[in-house]
Amino acid sequence: MSASVNLAGVIGWPISQSLSPRLHGYWLNKHGIKGAYVALPVRPEDFGQVVAAMPLMGFAGASVTVPHKEAAFALAQSLDEDARATGAVNTLVFENGMVKGLNTDVRGFAASLMEQLGSRAASAGPVAVLGAGGAARAIVQALLRAGAPEIRLVNRTRKRTEQLVATFGSSARLQIRDWGDWTGSLGGAQLLVNTTSLGMTGKAPLEISLEALPRTAAVADIVYNPLETALLAAARAKGHRTMDGLGMLMHQAVPAFASWFGVTPEVTPELRAELVKALSGA
Ligand code: ATR
Numbered sequence: 001m002s003a004s005v006n007l008a009g010v011i012g013w014p015i016s017q018s019l020s021p022r023l024h025g026y027w028l029n030k031h032g033i034k035g036a037y038v039a040l041p042v043r044p045e046d047f048g049q050v051v052a053a054m055p056l057m058g059f060a061g062a063s064v065t066v067p068h069k070e071a072a073f074a075l076a077q078s079l080d081e082d083a084r085a086t087g088a089v090n091t092l093v094f095e096n097g098m099v100k101g102l103n104t105d106v107r108g109f110a111a112s113l114m115e116q117l118g119s120r121a122a123s124a125g126p127v128a129v130l131g132a133g134g135a136a137r138a139i140v141q142a143l144l145r146a147g148a149p150e151i152r153l154v155n156r157t158r159k160r161t162e163q164l165v166a167t168f169g170s171s172a173r174l175q176i177r178d179w180g181d182w183t184g185s186l187g188g189a190q191l192l193v194n195t196t197s198l199g200m201t202g203k204a205p206l207e208i209s210l211e212a213l214p215r216t217a218a219v220a221d222i223v224y225n226p227l228e229t230a231l232l233a234a235a236r237a238k239g240h241r242t243m244d245g246l247g248m249l250m251h252q253a254v255p256a257f258a259s260w261f262g263v264t265p266e267v268t269p270e271l272r273a274e275l276v277k278a279l280s281g282a
Contacts, residue, residue, distance in 0.1 A: 005035065005058040006028070006033050006034060006035025006060065006260075006261055007035055007036055007037075007038075007057070007059045007060060008024065008035075008036075008037050008059060008060050008061050008062060008063070008256075008260045008261075009021075009037055009038040009040045009054075009059065009063070010037070010038075010039055010040065010062065010063040010064075010065060011040045011042045011047070011050065011051075011062050011063070011064050011065070012040075012041070012042070012064070012065035012066055012067075012068065013041055013042055013043055013044060013067060015040065015041045015042075015065070017225070018039050018065065019224075019249060019275055019278055019279070020037070020039070020063050020065075020249075020253065021037050021038060021039050022274065022275060022278045023249070023250065023253050023271070023275060024037035024253065025037055026271055026274050027253075027257055027263075027265040027271075028261075030265070031261070031263050031265065033261055033263070040062070042068070044067055044068065044071065047072075047075075048071070048075060051072075051075060051092065051099065054094065055094040055097070055099075059094060060093070060094060060260035060261065061091065061092050061093040061094050061256070061260045062091075062092045063090060063091055063092075063256055064089055064090050064091065064092060065090065069088040069089055069090055069134050070087065070088060070134070072088075072089035072090070072092060072101055073088050073089040073101060075101075076089055076092065076099050076100060076101025077098050077099050078098060078099075078101065079102075080100075080102045080103065082102070082103040082104075082105075082106040082107070082141060083101045083102055083103040085103075085106075085137075085141045085167075085168075086103050086105075086106065086134070086137040086138050086141055087137065087167060088103055088105075088134045088137060088138065089101035089102065089103055090102070090103055090104055090105050090252065090256075091103070091104050091252075091255070091256040091259070093259045102255065102256070102259070103138060103141075104252040104253070104254075104255045105135065105139075105248070105252050106138045106139075106141045106142045107142070107251065107252065107254075107255060108138075108247075108248045108250075108251040108252025109138060109139050109248045109251075109252075110142040110145065110146055111247070111254075111267075112243060112248045112250075112251050113142070113146065113220065113243065113247075115247060115251075116243040116247055117191075117218045117220070117241060117243050121146075121190075121191055121218055122142075122143050122146035122147060122148045122191065123146060123147035123148060123149065124190040124191070125149065125150075125189060125190030125191070125217075126148075126149065126150040126152060126188055126189045126190060127143055127148045127150070127151050127152065127189060127190065127191040127192075127193065128151075128152045128177075128185045128186055128191070128193070129151055129153050129154065129193050129195060130154050130155070130192070130193065130194045130195060130198075130206070131154075131155055131194065131195035131196035132155035132157070132160040132161045132163070132164045133160070133195065133196070135195040136153070136155075136164060136195040136196075137167065139193055139195050139222070140153070140164065140168060140174070141168075143193075144168070144171065144173065148173065148191075149173065150173055150175060151173055151175065152175050152176075152177045152185050153165065153174060153175065153176050153177065154177045154178070154179055154181075154185045155179060156179045158176065158178070161176050162176065182209045182210075182211070182212055183211075183212040186211075186212040186213040186217075187212040189213060189214070189217055190214070190216065190217045191217060191218050191220065192210075192213060192218075192219045192220070193219075193220045193221075193222070194220070194221045194222065194223065194229075194231055195222050197223065199221065199223050199229040199230055199231055200223045200225055200229075201225050201226060205230060206229070206230065206231050208231065210234055210235060210238055210240075213235075213240070215238070215239055217240055218240060218242065218243065219231065219240045219241070219242050219243070220242070220243040220244075221242075221243070221244060222245045222248055224244055224245030224246045224279070225245075225279055226279075227244050227245075227246065227276065227279060228244065232244060246272060246275055246276070247267075249275070250267045250271060250272065251267055253265075254266075
């Protein structure tokens with residue numbers, strides 16, 4: 001293994017749409033680090049073999065995205081607290097012959113929330129979370145830590161919501177609401193977070209009524225393509241404060257970059273502009 005090459009990448013299937021090479025490439029360039037961050041399309045059945053080979057090729061680590069986050073969790077030899085809490089790993093670090101698994105989505109969401117909606121965004125009142133997949137687990141972990149008094153979980157498949165609640169040890173702060181019961185889910189809430197992929201370019205639209213959501217509530221979407229989803233546009237039209245998905249993407253990458261390359265990079269307006277440009281095809 002050579003320590004002089006600075007190599008990392010993102011493993012997913014498919015991977016062609018990933019903004020991560022642009023994001024990490026920006027920081028490598030900015031910090032004058034000679035190296036590369038590449039997109040690696042890897043089929044689910046090949047994931048283990050690829051990860052085993054990467055340290056031998058000089059990779060310092062990798063980002064892990066859909067559909068490999070649970071496989072990465074199962075394969076890692078050590079886990080950070082957020083990976084253990086969520087059962088998902090989005091960052092692998094190869095160190096001293098070991099594969100370490102981190103979940104930086106939790107910190108990424110928390111940092112984005114703080115930056116865009118302020119320190120009381122999670123704790124100001126009940127929070128409604130749409131979805132119960134891997135992204136939802138990371139966001140619930142972040143919201144619990146940030147002091148959310150009540151989290152209403154709203155998912156199409158109730159069984160999955162029940163599994164999520166069981167993962168978190170059935171906290172009294174976690175409540176289950178039915179998909180489509182927008183009055184019960186949003187009434188009195190101070191924050192709404194979409195963690196599903198609905199509303200993303202190429203996916204089905206998110207059909208939701210914001211009528212019951214108090215005017216003082218903020219609305220966050222983890223989708224960043226389009227940057228202003230129909231949910232965020234509707235929320236903005238009603239006067240709600242909003243947060244798009246780019247913040248979480250940028251902030252989850254900070255601890256990953258730091259653990260591979262030893263430099264803590266910054267989330268800046270220039271970086272955001274670079275990613276917005278990439279989203280528009282430039
Ligand atoms: P991720 O790990 O990125 O969260 P996922 O585990 O596939 O991805 O979760 C996707 C989420 O979007 C789930 O909550 C899913 O709901 P189900 O558990 O019922 O599948 C939700 N989702 C996807 N398509 C949906 C649709 N057409 N209507 C409602 N929810 C949908």
